[in-house]
Amino acid sequence: MENVIIIRYTEIHLKGLNRPYFEKALVRNLESALAPIEGAVVRRGESRVYVENVPDEKLDAALDVLGRVYGVHSFSPAVRLPQDFNAAAEALAALVAEERAKIPKETVMFRVEAKRADKRFPMNSNEIAAKAGGVILKSVPGLKVNLSDPELTAYIEIRRDGAYCYTRVLMGPGGMPVGCNGRVALLLSGGIDSPVAGCMIAKRGVALSAVHFESFPYTSEKALEKVHDLAKLMARYTGPIRLHTIRFTDIQMTLYEKCPSDYLTVLMRRFMMRIAERIAEADGCKALVTGESLGQVASQTLDSLGVTDSAVDMLVLRPLIGLDKLEITNLAERFGTFETSILPYEDCCTVFVPKHPVTRPRMETIRDAEAALDVEGMITAALATDVITEIGA
Numbered sequence: 233m234e235n236v237i238i239i240r241y242t243e244i245h246l247k248g249l250n251r252p253y254f255e256k257a258l259v260r261n262l263e264s265a266l267a268p269i270e271g272a273v274v275r276r277g278e279s280r281v282y283v284e285n286v287p288d289e290k291l292d293a294a295l296d297v298l299g300r301v302y303g304v305h306s307f308s309p310a311v312r313l314p315q316d317f318n319a320a321a322e323a324l325a326a327l328v329a330e331e332r333a334k335i336p337k338e339t340v341m342f343r344v345e346a347k348r349a350d351k352r353f354p355m356n357s358n359e360i361a362a363k364a365g366g367v368i369l370k371s372v373p374g375l376k377v378n379l380s381d382p383e384l385t386a387y388i389e390i391r392r393d394g395a396y397c398y399t400r401v402l403m404g405p406g407g408m409p410v411g412c413n414g415r416v417a418l419l420l421s422g423g424i425d426s427p428v429a430g431c432m433i434a435k436r437g438v439a440l441s442a443v444h445f446e447s448f449p450y451t452s453e454k455a456l457e458k459v460h461d462l463a464k465l466m467a468r469y470t471g472p473i474r475l476h477t478i479r480f481t482d483i484q485m486t487l488y489e490k491c492p493s494d495y496l497t498v499l500m501r502r503f504m505m506r507i508a509e510r511i512a513e514a515d516g517c518k519a520l521v522t523g524e525s526l527g528q529v530a531s532q533t534l535d536s537l538g539v540t541d542s543a544v545d546m547l548v549l550r551p552l553i554g555l556d557k558l559e560i561t562n563l564a565e566r567f568g569t570f571e572t573s574i575l576p577y578e579d580c581c582t583v584f585v586p587k588h589p590v591t592r593p594r595m596e597t598i599r600d601a602e603a604a605l606d607v608e609g610m611i612t613a614a615l616a617t618d619v620i621t622e623i624g625a
């Protein structure tokens with residue numbers, strides 16, 4: 233008898249001929265996410281993946297990791313035995329006794345769910361369930377069969393490579409394995425929204441580069457550290473992040489001196505997008521991603537977003553566009569980034585905020601303002617300050 237973790241996926245089933253490609257990406261990501269669990273081995277089975285060799289004292293840590301790997305639909309810590317009904321039923325009874333003991337009730341409703349994946353096995357699934365139920369009832373006190381509304385379900389699966397028994401089905405994050413849909417570049421601030429946007433878009437199978445703009449000396453070392461910490465927290469979901477840090481101070485000073493103050497934020501946004509687009513191209517990214525949500529602030533009205541988009545040719549994705557701040561905050565808590573995001577360090581955008589930012593910027597005004605600038609020279613100078621850090625690799 234050995235301990236294994238069964239990993240199930242769903243969406244990647246749909247990919248037909250591409251399926252092996254998605255499965256391999258999932259296995260690769262599981263391997264790197266489980267790297268800290270010494271000894272753990274990831275193996276492809278029929279329409280599922282197994283994690284083997286996890287030391288008992290590391291099981292909880294491994295389960296914790298699996299809850300964050302995109303492409304995992306659900307997973308179960310299980311025991312694997314040879315295809316011997318009696319031995320399997322006894323092993324299942326032992327697992328049920330363990331789970332039953334966790335429920336402080338005199339009688340616990342339970343049922344057995346059986347699956348015969350290996351059709352050569354002599355008993356059908358109804359027979360397996362009924363007989364295993366009998367074995368369990370005999371050895372575990374305080375149980376009552378209830379097929380429609382059980383508090384505890386005991387699972388037994390007969391497969392070609394053995395019998396699998398388990399009592400727990402834990403939910404994974406769903407989505408697609410990171411990397412199987414290419415790469416995108418996230419504009420990452422130190423705020424609440426952009427880390428959530430990154431975690432959400434990665435769920436659709438894209439790997440992340442991130443671009444952060446800092447305004448030293450107006451923004452501090454601490455603010456930068458915070459962004460690194462956020463990227464590390466995100467990497468638990470998104471996998472390794474290639475973080476670019478760009479010094480934005482000179483551009484902000486120039487805009488501050490030469491441009492109408494109410495246009496400062498949208499002009500800054502346009503420069504951020506242009507610089508991020510160059511970095512994205514160099515990193516092989518197919519889209520830019522921001523944490524913007526429609527109407528949240530002046531720079532996120534339909535007019536402002538349109539003006540921001542028109543600075544670049546690359547596709548811009550905004551995973552949070554239809555979410556309220558409260559919904560975004562809840563997601564930040566779920567992804568574990570919230571506590572870090574609310575640390576009170578200044579962001580480059582908060583240092584140079586205009587008193588009355590435009591909510592309906594006019595393209596003509598923007599064109600005039602930018603005509604007075606050496607846009608290309610400003611971008612080139614900023615790109616030269618790029619500091620690359622591989623986070624979570």
Ligand code: ATP
Pocket residue numbers: 418419420421422423424425426427443444445446504521522523524528529531579580581
């Ligand atoms: P966030 O919580 O992500 O900071 P926000 O609500 O504060 O968002 P803005 O400050 O208007 O919104 O920023 C909108 C988006 O622009 C951010 O979600 C992010 O994608 C990008 N952005 C803002 N500041 C920076 C920065 N310093 N570096 C990189 N990207 C930034």
Ligand code: MG
Pocket residue numbers: 421422423579581
């Ligand atoms: Mg911000």
